[in-house]
Amino acid sequence: MNNSRYRQQLMLLSILLFISFFVSLSLGRYSNNPIDVLNVFLSKVGFSRTGDSVMESIIFYVRMPRIVVSILVGAMLSLSGAVYQGVFKNPLISPDLLGVSSGASVGAALAIMLGASLAQRQLMAFIGGLFAVYLSTSIPKLFKNRNNMMLVLSGIIVSGFLCSILAIMKFIAEEQTELASIVFWQMGSMAKVLGREIIAISPVFVVCTIILLLLSWRINILSFGDLEAKSLGININQIRGIVIICASLLTASAVSVSGTIGWVGLVIPHLGRILVGTDHTKLIPTTVVMGALFMLVIDTLARTISNVEIPLSILTGFVGAPLFAYLLYRQRTLAE
């Protein structure tokens, strides 16, 4: 992938994201008219006086926060998926498979049951997520089997175990209030998003993305395996540690505001590789924009295609699973 084509593609994706942002802003139950949105913006900057004050508050207090959060969540999940796949040199890894999502869910559910604040929920989701990655990566070491498949299997073990813990928590949760909010939150939703979520997760997003961008070329080297990385003078534990902490922070923050949303972290990095290749210096920016675009489209569908809010995991599953099947098929034909 040469540089100018890569820049074109990234630019194109960014324009698409920008357009989708405005389209999504004009879609909703109150009004579906893009001109109304335009009017609101024009009146905001003082060019027009026809602005509708209800429309204005819907745009700025209802739709906008939700759109921004879905963009952030999509970008965070895809980015963490891409770098997990890189440092574990395993294209089958995703935040869900490593157990990060379930770990974060357990942490967040505990926070809900304890009636903790949003920041505390985020922190507990992070601790839970990091603990899960630690478990998933220790099992292969314990078995002295560093095989790629072993990591996937241990991720399944850890997720399975954590899911049971989550089930116990649901079982003992207060039926009317806690259980309902755990279940609804767990299926993934942006419906209850308010502006403060943006403040809670955007610093994490900005800081982690910058760090991962700076380390992107080193992630290439880590993906060759420990032996080669060491022989190239890389401090593998240090770099991998930083990358895993960033990716887990990203996943856990996303999970703490929107619940577990499957497939995004697995499928989007693969799509990114098809578009710009494996080089992480190009893959990381591409994945961020693609993930944001994907999640924005999915969340817009979730709130507009029917009268009731559709949980996001249902939609990402419907889109992501067949897409992944197609990608596998494509890889098979490429290999032949």
Add this chain to the structure above:
Amino acid sequence: MQIKVEQVGFSYDGLNEIFSNINLSIDSGEIISILGPNGIGKTTLLSCLAKIRIPTSGKILINGQDIMTMGHRDIARIIGYVPQTIFPSFDYDVLDYVVTGLAPWLGIFEKPKEEHYRLAEDSLQKMGIEYLKRKPYSKISSGELQQVSIARVITQKVQIVLMDEPTAHLDYGNQLKVLGIIKEMSEQGYGIVLTTHNPDQVLLLKSKVAVFDREGQFHFGNWDEVLTDDLLKAIYGVNIQICDVEKVQRRVCIAPKIPKTITRM
């Protein structure tokens, strides 16, 4: 440039040393071939030299400095490692792979720039495979793969190159081609340590040789002093002979016949 290995031993479990009391030295422009049966520790010794593994006893000195006092980065500027042909989980372009040779020379947050890619292209050109630069790693042959790995170690600007079975998985033509590259590199001043399963390669390279026999005894010296029929028997457990062949005007190493096996087929 000199690497000295003094009384080095290694153990995986802390109890049984797979080898011990190894002494050898590598100078610029020298080739050392490591011979030995499967599983005796050839690759382990090689990785000790690059501090990828830490010896359990003894010392390794680079220009008199103990390797344990040096960081990985400093070592990677002197010693390069060409692993056995690997198939990475991800499919990088050849140029993107080769440019990673510059890792020990770039800062932790630094990415390769135009000039660095040009250095990588120069190394590909030296190998005569510049046309491969935009090809994905998975789409080239094993012979080309080996050349790409060597191009990377040249990009790394090291003085000593360690090669783990550089001719494994190659057809005979490519094996000889890689030996040619190795010979040429040594003439340009690289010190080279390689492992091989083919003792005849030692005679072709006329290199120094480090031998593990099946009893764990270690032998080190010039090919013509160390390699004998008896030693070859002690390494491989079968009858192998060294003889001069007039037609090709060199000493060769061949098996006279297929040994009798003890299977009851």
